[in-house]
Amino acid sequence: MAAGTWRWRVHERVFTLFCSLLLATLVQSQQADGDAQKPLTPPNARRHPELTVLGYVTPWNSAGNELVEIYRDKFDIISPVWYTVHADETNPEHTYEVRGGPPNGQDVEWYKRLQQPSKSSEGADLKPLQIAPRFILDGWSQDDYHKLVFNETRWHLLADAIHNVVKDMSFDGIVFESGATYALAPSLTALSATLHDAGKILVVVMQPVRTPGERFDALAGNQAQMVEALNDVILQSLPQLALVTDFFSIMTYDMTGPGGREISRRDVSEDSKIGKAAAQGNVREPGPNTSADWVRENLVAFIEASDPSTANGQFFDFRPEDDQVARKFLMGQPLYGYKYPVFYADKISGKIVQPTAVDPSPEHAMMTGSAAPKPRHRAPEGAKPILRAGGEPITAREIRDILDEQNPEVFKLEPEGEYYFDYDSKKDKGYTRIFLPTPESLGVVQNTIGGVVEDDLQYPFGGAGIALWEVGQSSEELLASI
């Protein structure tokens, strides 16, 4: 493997690691305070109390409800993914229809409990959480968007349709998502006014900007231009949206996504079969979910784009106080892993190569029978993993089960602090590579966000937090580390 990865056996040490990380955090915050008088940070305290934390919860990973209650002091805003908004042309009286809601009565009791102040098991006061369900525009055609954008009557119809639900259910606000939010600033201004008049908050979901960095060169001709054009479209809507939005939830997860990413041509020999296919963009490799650098680039891009004084050709009637626009950007962090079916190809010859057997490991060499460790393999030296099929998200609990069952070698990516491992899966008929979030990788991203926030002289619009997608896919270890 490349330098910067190290061999590490999770199975025996995973618990020790989590404990030592927690300990390291405690020691660090003590040192940073430089004040021996201060009491020890309790283990439940947030690592970054200055960052707003939003947690998404979905009906399809229902463990999220309970996890939110156990770790409720880790959150400020909870967004259950419950509502869809439809453009219903057949009924002119109700042009916009909201569907969905809490799946059952227990969900209603759950969110009402979270809206009340409470006490932790140690007797500490727990503040009420804000419940802001997600409303997503579902199945909208280009024509539906067009009609909304150019018709002020419809801005108010949409705002009222959503607000009626918020009012009836006593929510604290909403998270708004659509496929073309960058074009909806006027309509969102009306929605924001309606919600703010009622004391509710508006969180707006935004696509991240893609900054392929060194991989930019590898993108064929106008692909790079298209990425830049889309980035511009997203960022140009920011000055206006920033005036009416309480928070943005930036989708900085799925950096690599189900399709993997294009293999870097530098990594493979040009003359090989795989090199030629790579030159045409036909070979894809798995990649990490997110990276601190990418999150930082996004945060800085969004902060700078939302400053009205730097906005091109835009005119504003008023300039809000700086603190009104602070703490707006909640950077998405994945609480799930990603699972990619792979095979291995030699970087030089491009030939398919088989994994190297590494077991039994020396300390287990004498063990036999059912106690003996499973045979393990690692990616061969000088080979690259290539996607056999699309990747898919995998929950932290499923990852733990695979770790328990397979006892694979786990490798660390520097400097992200992200981990991955490969294993041979009978069910998936071949090798699978899994990228997994860890307390350490979450911590690296949060430190990065915290660092940008502290730099508020350079960025007067600075202010940020995190948006966790999503709590039901997470594990207790991950939530404890927030």
Ligand SMILES: *[C@@H]1O[C@H](CO)[C@@H](O)[C@H](O)[C@H]1NC(C)=O
């Ligand atoms: C705007 O939308 C309303 C409600 O659907 C509709 O009655 C009206 O005709 C529309 N106005 C225009 C100019 O299309």
Ligand SMILES: CC(=O)N[C@H]1CO[C@H](CO)[C@@H](O)[C@@H]1O
């Ligand atoms: C932004 C990015 O892609 N970061 C890391 C991705 O993963 C590779 C290894 O697969 C690292 O080398 C990069 O730093």
